[in-house]
Amino acid sequence: MTLYAVIFYVLAAVILVATLLAITRRNLVHAVVYLIISFFGTAMVYYLLGAPFLAALEVIIYAGAIMVLFLFIIMMLRVEKTAERPFSLGQLLPPVFLGLVFLELVGLLAFTDPGGRVVLEAATASPRTFGRFLFQRYWLAVEIVSFLLLIVLIGALFLGRASGRRRPEGTEGDS
Amino acid sequence: MPELYYLGAAGILLLLSMVLQPNARRDFFIALFVAAFGVPVAVASVKLSGTLFAEAYRVDLFSQVFKVILAGGFFLVVSLCTELEGVEERHHLEFYLLLTTSTLAMMLLVSSVELLTIFVALELSSYSLYLLVPLRRGYDTAVEAGIKYLLVGTSASAVMLFGFACLYGVIRTTRFPEIIQVLPAGIGQPLATIGLFLALCGFFFKLALFPFHFWAPGVYQGAANQVAAYIATTSKVAAIAILTRVVSLCGGNGEYMAKVLVALSIASMTLGNLAAIRQRDMKRLLAYSTIAHAGYVLIGILSLSQGGYAGAIFYSLAYLIMKFTCFLVLVKVAYDGSDLQVAQLAGLHRRSPLLAMALMVGLFGLAGIPPTVGFTGKLLVFTAAMERGHFALVLIAMINVVISLYYYLLVVRAAYLLEPDEDLPRILLSVPVTLLLWVLVLVMVAAGIFPTYLLQAADGAARALVGG
């Protein structure tokens, strides 16, 4: 058991426990904070598995921007405490059953598949290599994604504006 | 190339939407012009072939034929928007922009031969639609439909991504030409099969195939009529295209996967047809009909043969025309953009005999009655499946055709035999719309009797897919 392996298992435990706690909280803010912890763990896993650039991005984008956005909206709408009982038995049973089936499948795959035994060698992708690779091979995808982000920006702007108000038609001149 | 044209068109629409005052008529004409011009551009580039972007993108007959179909679908849907009462006026240009973006993304999708590009193009088209659905004036159901669409869609995307990850873990690459060499041998590994199946789930969502079908009735009902028309026709065609491409990766060897697809097809057809019987809302009925047709198309795809793929391609074009005709009638009858109930069709044959006839031909085509093009499509798909020995499947499919006939006839009966409570006015149709209706009806019947030209196109496309 190398040091890396120990680190990995510890991180895996942290991630799983944090996520489990996150999905069972009744208080939304608590759930988001647990999820942030889980994402930090994921970022460290990325670093361990040779993707330091992605680890930084995970912290910045996922934990930093997306979760903070969630917190903004939760606090803005004042829905910190949900009135639901998160886990009445009837609701819980089918998804958990499905989840267990899925886990069994993945476990089977991971342990019977000959590829599953391959031990990962430590390697690291420097940001420079990664960047060069990205723009050489996946230039089209980068362009499409930037277009998508533009469209989503416009769309979200539209959805967020004029919500809940019914205007008589023709009064507004701007678009 | 058509993608560049649509990209330019989207850019122009974007600039216009920021600058101009909203004016419904002028916006409509701009959009119509843009869409109409796109069709000859697409047709002119049918013969192009080659690969671009480090083999992430492939232009071959298969993709170009689908681009023509998509351009045609886009044009048809825009031509529905003459009044566009369902959307607030100042949102019109954004509406057209989002439609253009979605079409552009679908064209990129049918040409993508690399997993990442497929994912990104699929997301672009999906997000354009997620934004289009809530854009409806005065209906609370639209926002609810939008939320449900988004949540189901992104979940399906996440499942698809996990499938891609599994696949990538087994096969070293994400590019199709290399996958084709590796996958048929490696399909025996459990991780590969499960990965492939999970990956297909994303496309099942777009196609409204069981088990990712349950968004369709709600979204169709909640969205504006023209948006529902677009989702029902063009979006499904793109889903069929990419599904065919990905399934053909197996190279005819995926017996196990074919069995799974058979089960899904049966479930989809039966569920769609049975649920449609009880529907009173026209759009929900068409949504369940879409689910059933997803099952029929899948029969062609799961035959894993060139004939099957050709049948699926032909079926997608036929389906586009037939479904669109039904939606055209729907939009014209519900001219204020409201949800149409079946009972509101009463007396249609007197209000507008042309609309009633078009509806009848369209529905009969969907049911698969000869001599419409729907019958030819089903014939192609069924024979391809029987050649591969799926006799029970074809039998169940034929039973489903009979079931579907029941609810289609209910609609036709409402249009022809029921009398409305009060006297409703005649529906006047402008000249272009009348012309369009006649063309559609003629195409549906003529292509059913003389399908050779379309068949050649479908065959060539399928050959390009399998051979290349």
Next chain:
Amino acid sequence: MIVPYGHVLMLAGTLFALGVVCTVARRNLVMILLGVEIMLNAAGIAFVAAALRWQRLEGQAFVLFIMAIAAAEVSVGLALIIRAYRRTGSVDEDTYDLLKW
């Protein structure tokens, strides 16, 4: 020498299953969206593991795009939730039953 590929895949799979449970079993719209985020993150872990297995970079490129799409999805999703909340005053899923499944 880190860990067998299968172990990382197990982590990703378990995380994905947790995300599915969260999406399917919770009644609150925000929690459903969070469940989708968990699923996407799990797929990301699976990709990085696969990339390390084959010592190639495509997997990492995929993860970058997953993050971008996740950000886009959250913006649109939350914008829709805000709009729905302003119309109806609640983010509990049960209030949204105008459209039967």
